[in-house]
Amino acid sequence: MRRGIGFWTGLGFTLLISAFLILPVLASVIAGVTANQFVGLSSGLTTRWLVEVWANYGGTVLLSLRIALATLAVTLLIGIPAAYVLARHAGVTARLVEEALVMPVAVPGIATALGLILAYGAVGDLRASWLFILAGHVVFCLPFMLRSVLAVLLALDLKGLEEAARACGASWPQRFLGVVLPNVSGGVLAGSLMVVTLSLGEFNMTLLLHTPFTRTLPVGLADAYTALRTEMASAYTLIFFVLIVPLLSAMQWAASRAERLGR
């Protein structure tokens, strides 16, 4: 098949955009393992910065992972049932609730964080606990889980499937676990990837919510940059990539495997 000029223009444009987006990533990765940034690659490669980052900021990486997974667990527990209830009710109230749940995405993260601090900052030791950041991340991430599960539920013939399951004699838990959940696994996966990614990268809100003892990865990264240690920050970014790429791949793999086993 002969390809016209449109194809080559399109391909060129796509490659250009990709290069534009990937170049900073590559630059960061290389800077993170370059011995002397001012001299460049000729100064040789080193793992020194990586080791140093881990020594200084290792805790932030682990805390970020813990918060991301906890956020995922909470949004799954709240988001899936909420989406199910909203999908079953077609009324105006349900749509208003749906809109209200999306508000935290529209409101600047800093404003949400301020709201949380004003409302709950004085409650016990919550302010000092990582759970305070978790609460913020749940508020911010929940709409993404809810929306992506709800979209799949609304595309299904949910009422018909549930009635068919009932006619077969299935109780509510049986049909929820056996028919509803397996058929929304795609939406749950999409929502989960979104939630983990957003939580790991969340900065706006976390900047206000964190304490020196509850620093997350992005907050630590900002700290490294502002300390003008670009090679440290770059090494930090490299660690972030090494962390998040296998994590998201593993989630994707686990979900597709679960789906295959369910069939």
Place this chain on the structure above:
Amino acid sequence: MSVAIRLAGCGRTWPGGSIALHPLDLDIAAGETLVLLGPSGCGKTTLLRLIAGLEAPDAGGRVFFDGEDVTRLPIERRHVGMVFQSYALFPNMDVAGNIGYGLRVRGVARAAARRRVDEMLAMMRLDGLGGRRIEALSGGQRQRVALARAIAPRPRVLLLDEPLSALDARLREQLRQEIDALLRSLGITAVYVTHDQAEAMALGDRIAAMEKGRIAQIGTGRDLYHRPANDFVAGFVGDTNRLATPEGERLVRPEHLALRRSATGGFTVVQATFLGPVVRVLLRDAAGRELRADVPDEDVPAPGERVAVLFQGRSLETEAAASPA
């Protein structure tokens, strides 16, 4: 183990106040196939859902299966089989998974469930398709899987909600015969909802013709066709002509009219359409009144010819026509 169904004073009013079904009494004999026939919005599906337990009747209504009051039992505990218009097969399960679902949720032992599923696959001519995914099935196969899923747990009653309306005409005819044979061989009490009068005639031991939330008439296909209770039933189960005769107005089926060429005949042929088994002839008299006659395709008068119209057979004895106009 088929059961008789009895409805007593069952009506259904929607929350908004509109009445889907006026309170009615209905007896369905054990092993009988009753067809609920009517246009959309006549209440036939609501009636079926009341029997199924997907809807509750208004206060005072009662549903009995063989004398047992099941009014308060939800569908999952009535032990009925149901086939839906949309099939509603579970996309996350293969064919065998769908058919065996009712057995699994009822806790039937694995080996027994597998035997029953194999039996159903053979009965529904789905052999070898047990591992097939639902989206890889044709419309007819999906319908058979839906039937097998409903029948597998040996329900007390089989309920079918327009099961053939999503299929094309030829497949519909074939599946209709299969369902007919199946219902006869199972001897199960069945309620079948349709808007298609041919389907109703072919399947129903009795037909309940429904209009605006009421049963207009209940009886055999012959009863409804030849002795319709009113104009609505007469018109819904077939074409009718309104014919003025010396005894008064009569309803006459087009196939009960014959035509004879006659220069002094009262009607002129407007149109003659070949339909296959018959030719549908449209006639008009001097006053502009129209008649439709179905005649054999032999020497049919052409448009413009004058004809006399003869009665052949019976006029319909409807209450409406019998009473003085």
